[in-house]
Amino acid sequence: MEQKGGWTIIVNEYGMTIDVLLDLYMSLCDSTTSKKINLTDLGKAIEKQLKSTYEISYDKLCYTTGNIKNGLDYLPTKKYVRPVVKHVQVHIKLHQRIIYHINQKLGNEHLVDVRDANKLIGLYGKVNKIGGTEIYLKETFIPSIIKGLDKNTIPHEFGHSLGLYHVDEPWVWIKSMREQWNIQKMIKNKTNIMYGGGGVYLNDRTSTTITPEQMNIIIENYKLGRLNLG
Numbered sequence: 527m528e529q530k531g532g533w534t535i536i537v538n539e540y541g542m543t544i545d546v547l548l549d550l551y552m553s554l555c556d557s558t559t560s561k562k563i564n565l566t567d568l569g570k571a572i573e574k575q576l577k578s579t580y581e582i583s584y585d586k587l588c589y590t591t592g593n594i595k596n597g598l599d600y601l602p603t604k605k606y607v608r609p610v611v612k613h614v615q616v617h618i619k620l621h622q623r624i625i626y627h628i629n630q631k632l633g634n635e636h637l638v639d640v641r642d643a644n645k646l647i648g649l650y651g652k653v654n655k656i657g658g659t660e661i662y663l664k665e666t667f668i669p670s671i672i673k674g675l676d677k678n679t680i681p682h683e684f685g686h687s688l689g690l691y692h693v694d695e696p697w698v699w700i701k702s703m704r705e706q707w708n709i710q711k712m713i714k715n716k717t718n719i720m721y722g723g724g725g726v727y728l729n730d731r732t733s734t735t736i737t738p739e740q741m742n743i744i745i746e747n748y749k750l751g752r753l754n755l756g
């Protein structure tokens with residue numbers, strides 16, 4: 527049987543409701559020299575913060591099509607397209623496992639690896655690539671993540687692993703038109719998680735939200751095979 531990647535996104539439609547499940551298999555590792563990280567507490571913080579950022583609900587404009595019977599034999603039936611507003615509810619489910627060395631990571635898991643400060647100079651965290659399966663976190667920032675003082679690093683780095691780009695970075699439009707935000711859009715969404723390091727709105731405590739458009743992009747990324755990349 528084919529092994530599925532870390533993220534599986536299941537979209538179920540029931541009438542006017544759309545249920546979205548973001549399901550992730552992941553392992554947690556402490557690769558620091560001192561090995562003092564409480565990975566159980568970090569895992570709990572990750573689950574809490576991801577639920578708080580990603581479990582959103584919103585209305586989505588959809589289109590239904592159908593046929594109108596004319597009733598007269600010699601006239602063709604007409605097709606119609608009707609806009610309907612459906613209600614989207616997102617849920618997140620994490621399957622976490624603690625490992626003692628990164629080579630214990632299974633092929634179908636994402637990895638969250640805590641690293642020494644000198645391995646991630648100038649960064650809070652990093653992903654191996656956009657849509658990638660590996661997230662590296664800097665040891666220095668783990669206590670504030672566990673205490674809930676830093677509520678941005680986790681949802682931000684998982685955002686990259688869900689294929690999201692920074693919304694305030696020049697040239698992002700080349701890769702993703704909808705993620706290049708203008709100033710009006712930034713003012714409307716000051717608390718977004720995807721501001722880059724040094725962005726004016728980036729704040730460890732308050733940059734915690736995503737937009738419905740970003741959630742739609744995540745779902746598209748999954749359908750287009752842009753997640754679970756090496």
Ligand SMILES: [Zn+2]
Nearest residue numbers: 682686692722
């Ligand atoms: Zn980033």
